[in-house]
Amino acid sequence: MGRGVLLFTVLCVSLAAADRKPTIAEKLREDADLSQFLALLERNVVANTSLQYRQLTMFAPTNEAFQRYNGMMDDNLVLYHISNLATTLTNLDYAISSEFDGNPPLWVTRRRDAMHDDIYVNNAKVHVSRSYQATNRNGKRQVLHVIDQVLQPLQPHGSSSSSSSVYNPNAFQFLEHSDEFNIGQHRLRSFRQKVTQLQKKEVFNADGRHTFFIPVDEGFKPTTRSDLIDEKVVDGHVIPHHVLFTKATPDTKEFETLAFGDNVKVIVSFSTAMNGNEEITYVKSNTVAGDAKHSRGVVIADIVKANIPVKNGVVHLIQRPLMVVDTSVIDFLKEKDDGPLCKFYEVIMDLGSNNQFLKELNVAKDITLFAPSNEAWNEPSVQNIVRNHQKLKDILNLHLVRERLPMDAIIHNNMNQIYQAPTASPRKYLYFNVLTHGNNKTLTVEGGGVNATVIQPNIAATNGFVHIIDRVLGVPYTTVYEKLRTDPMLNITYNLGRRQVFNHQLKDMEHRYTYFVPRDHAWLKFQIRHPSAFKALFKEDYGYFTKQILERHVIRAGRAYTVSDLKLLANETHPFVLPTSRDPLRLRVKESDKNYYVEWNGHWIHVFRPDVECTNGIIHVIDEPFVLESDIRATGAADKIRVTSSLFLLFVSFCFARMLEN
Incomplete structure (x- = not known):
């Protein structure tokens, strides 16, 4: 009897153990992708104690994130990834306190667009599907979030925070004591001096959540650049009420700065570009409204050290001051x-x-x-x-x-x-x-x-x-067909050429085409003068007439002709004959007031855009189509033939019906 009770008890305990949800500690040990974070955690006594006895939220970077990380790696780094509150993704506010020295905040961004609803902690993206919550052996609720970057706190020089007199600094404290922190070789003395001189400390001391851009000393060359920084320029380096980490902020999204008032209006945005395999992030100030001291336009600066978290937001160190226009075009290049x-x-x-x-x-x-x-x-x-x-x-x-x-x-x-x-x-x-x-x-x-x-x-x-x-001008990359298809000024000619597959020849790379293409404006003028003929060109059973008209505009040969070529061959007194599929095209060319004109059928037509180069030819955009009066009469005659044919068929049908009645 006693042995049966014992077996039953063992079975119940085994079933209970099987049903028990793994703790966060067990989850970390099971997940090979988090092994480097687990190793860091196990070396820290405070983190281990919290894991055993306390409620917490843990942000665990993947092994790949550690492989990309090139910052300081000491045993206390793990504490910047832990908060002493258990917080699920749903309950994450805009900031959460960390266990790192001074309890600096971790900043949370919810980035929503048409395709995604992403969550970032500082500059690290949360793998939403891998978040997990459980209770530890002491019944304390704990939450695990997996992230794709190692969180990097603002750390003093050396391996110990004891070398710094400031814990969890705000933006001004960081600026004032920047020499004590691990920010590489960058020095911030010039901008710090301007902020102090202009009595703008309160801008960087302000409580809340803000984004600060601080130019490094190298950006104050030439030395006269410092003289152009006034109170308004300092304000242009601060975005209030938004904590913007680079990866968590969409490119080109614009934010108003403190320098956005009645007279001067300055907005700031981020952009990224590839330089070989390296991604470079820029910040752009755009003075959309300026005054005598602040020029309108965009100033671009590299972010030389991004995403430095501070008590009241985030700091980005930039290569030069924003808003200051003191370089020529060639200097910018x-x-x-x-x-x-x-x-x-x-x-x-x-x-x-x-x-x-x-x-x-x-x-x-x-x-x-x-x-x-x-x-x-x-x-x-x-x-x-x-x-x-x-x-x-x-x-x-x-x-x-x-x-x-x-x-x-x-x-x-x-x-x-x-x-x-x-x-x-x-x-x-x-x-x-x-x-x-x-x-x-x-x-x-x-x-x-x-x-x-x-x-x-x-x-x-x-x-x-x-x-x-985004492209080098003057180096063609499309065929005549593609240019015709994509140019917003040439829609009507393209649509006419879709009839009887006329356009398809323009893809051919074996020949060279010279195509005099009437722009949309030219066809609309033609429509006003000849509405019925214009309408007829688009009717299904007039495709033959349409094709004949377009053929008159195309020369297919072993070479393409620029307007300069044609001017040499066909001056104002001697026409030049170009072969087309329809009939010879007799043209004269002249230049007047820096514009070109071609003479066809007795009158001069303006060449609106000459020499549009393509990979298999040249387009000349003209202000009037090559249409003869006989073409217009032909479409009119075809209309009459179609009406007569319809009446004849109606008459035959009527006669046939009467025969059946009799």
């Missing part, structure tokens, strides 16, 4: 060896230090440079062009406009018509288009047949503006 336009500067310098383009950048008073990004120069077609110095000179000039063109001026000029700006390349223009998505406006620019997007507008310089674009 060459400011840093790994800057956002370093490859563009290398290309310019490859032409030699005495090249004309460089000279103009050095002496010009009012310019706008559309500068291709570092990534844009990696295209194989671009690499081939770079080796051709004569061609490269023409391409560089295509990126330069000899006037100041901030983005809002371009958008304003583009409101009622397609805005075109003359470039440093003779008789070549840039053409702009504005795409609107809700409240956001995207600016595109076309030059030499290449359509590029402005990915960073309005970088301010003392002698103008720089707009960073």
Whole structure:
């Protein structure tokens, strides 16, 4: 009887043990991906005691996170990953106190977008699906969150916090005692001196949660730059009420700074770019409204040390002060060896230090440079062009406009018509288009047949503006077909060419095409003059007439013809005959007031955009289609034939019905 009771008791205990949920300590030992964190934890007496006897929340970095970590690694680091409250993801507030010396906060960000709802602790992303909660052997509730980065506290020099007089500093205390902390070789004395001199301590001492940008001493060269920093500029280095860690903050999202008032308005955003295999993070101040002392435009600075947590938010050390415009366009290009336009500067310098383009950048008073990004120069077609110095000179000039063109001026000029700006390349223009998505406006620019997007507008310089674009202008990368399909100015011609698969020939790389393409505006003018003919061009059973008209605009040959080529062959007095699939195209060409015109069928037609280069030919965008009166009469006659045929069929049907009745 006693033996049976004993067996029953053992069985009950075994079943209870099987049903018991593993503790956090057991969970850590089971998960091989958390072994490095477990090793760190086991070396710390305080952490082990908490795990056995106390309620807690633990943020455990993966082994991969430790492999990427290059900060200080001492036994107390684990305490920055522990809080003495058990907090699930649902209950995480904007901050949670850590067990590290001084109990500095861990900052929580909930980043929501259309696809994800992510949670970050400082700059570490939480693996939401791996969060786990249980009670320990003493019945204390505990929570485990797995993260993808090691949390890095602000630590003093050396391995012990005893060397520092400040625990858990706020932003000003960090600035005041920065020499005591482990921030590499960076020194902050110049900015600290300006903050003290301008009596702006309270900005960095403010309680709450804020983001602070502090320029390092190297950013105060030339020394005159310090004189340009006033109270408003200091305010432009602080984003109130937001703690913004780099990874947890979306690129290009704009935040108002303390320098956002009635007269001066400054916003700040982050952006990232790849330099080889290295990701570089920048911060951009955009003075959208300025005054006599604060120039409008964007100033970009590298973040040289990011994500330093402090008691009242986060600090980012930056390469130079924000808001301060004291460099020329060429100085901005060459400011840093790994800057956002370093490859563009290398290309310019490859032409030699005495090249004309460089000279103009050095002496010009009012310019706008559309500068291709570092990534844009990696295209194989671009690499081939770079080796051709004569061609490269023409391409560089295509990126330069000899006037100041901030983005809002371009958008304003583009409101009622397609805005075109003359470039440093003779008789070549840039053409702009504005795409609107809700409240956001995207600016595109076309030059030499290449359509590029402005990915960073309005970088301010003392002698103008720089707009960073995503492609090198003048180096074609699309066929005539693709250009026609994607250009917003050529929609009507493209849609007409879809009839009877006319457009498909334009993909052919065996031939070279010269295509005189009427822009949409030209077709709309034609519609006003000939509404019925225009309507007929789009009818299904008029495809033959449409194809005949388009054939008159296309020359397929062994070479493509630029407008300059045609001008040599066909001047104002002697026409040149070009073969088409329809009938010979007789053209004369003239130049007037820096514009080209072609004479066809007795009248002159403006070439709105000449020499749009493609990989298999050239497009010339014209302001009037090559349509004859006989084409219009033919469509009208076809309309009458169709009506007559319909009446005849109706008559036959009527007669047949009467026969059946009889």
